[in-house]
Every structure is written in structure tokens, then in C-alpha cells.
Amino acid sequence: MTVRVGKEGITEQVVVELREQLSKRGLVKVKANRGMLANSVERAACFNRLAAESDAILAHSIGNVAVFWNSR
Numbered sequence: 108m109t110v111r112v113g114k115e116g117i118t119e120q121v122v123v124e125l126r127e128q129l130s131k132r133g134l135v136k137v138k139a140n141r142g143m144l145a146n147s148v149e150r151a152a153c154f155n156r157l158a159a160e161s162d163a164i165l166a167h168s169i170g171n172v173a174v175f176w177n178s179r
Contacts, residue, residue, distance in 0.1 A: 112139040117157055125161045129177035135163075139171040 110125050128135045137157065144150045154173040158165040163175040 109136045109138055112137060112143065112153065112157070114140060114143060116143070117153065117160065122157070122160045125157065125163065125175060129161065129163055129175060133177050134166070135175050137173045137175060139173075141171060144171060 110121060110128060112121055125135060125137065137154070139150065139153060144153055150168065150171065150173075154165050154168050157163075157173075158175060161175065163177055165173060166176040167174045
């Protein structure tokens, strides 16, 4: 399952969707729209914030794609 972060960034809807998908699957891929995050610092901040807000672990990220894991 892929969750997309759109031009509005990390919204409550994105966090809720990620939590729901993690509860069903354990591993979820998140993709940020191209051009939304200008550099690796912005991408890292976005993915780390999403991990914190969704109570997930950021397992891996490369470019505008990240994989989150629910350890529960």
C-alpha cells in the first residue's frame, strides 16, 4: 500500500491513513509528490515528522519515497 503526501504536506488525513494502513499491513510505503520537498534535509524532516506523528518507525527512505514500520 502506498500513502501519498500531496502539495498540502503532512495533513491529519495523511497521518490517519498511515496509521490505518500500518495497523493492517505493518509496512507501508509513503511517497511525497515530486517537487514538494526540495532537498534531502526537507525530505528527512518530513519523513521524521510523519514517523513521530503516526507512532511509526521510519525503516528506510530514498529520494521522495519512505517505508514505515509498525512494531506493534
